[in-house]
Amino acid sequence: MDTRAVRYFRWLLFWQQQGRCCYCGEHVVLTYRPYDAARPYAATLEHLQRRSDGGTGHTSNLAMACKHCNNTRGGRDWLFYASWRRNEF
Template identity: 90%
Template sequence: MDTRAVRYFRWLLFWQQQGRCCYCREHVVLTYRPYDAARPYAATLEHLQRRADGGTGHPANLAMACKHCNNTRGERDWLSYASWRQSN
């Protein structure tokens, strides 16, 4: 996916999810500055079905997650990880 498409989907998902992470439901920051993109609350595109498990970059398989949740999900499926994050 090219840079313009990534920015568009990040903005679209930010709007659809009301600026909240799909896992922990905390507010995220939509930014394109490299310094802010490294912060734990920065908005990232998340593949609900991991690409390692056959997931694609299709828009139906994308959600917006904070960088912390995106990095800590690991091999868990998205639904069980979301349930776990929201219960903590």
């Protein structure tokens, strides 16, 4: 996916998810500046089904997550991880 497509999908998901992370529900910051993109609350594109598990880059498999959640999810299932982050257990 090229840079324009990534920016478009990030903006679209930001709007659809009302500026909140798909896992923890916290507000994220949509930015394109490199020093802001490294912060834990920066918006990132997340593959719900990991590519290593057969997931694709199709728009139906993408969501917006904060950088912290995106980095700490690891190999967990996205639905389990979302419930765990929201303390639903």
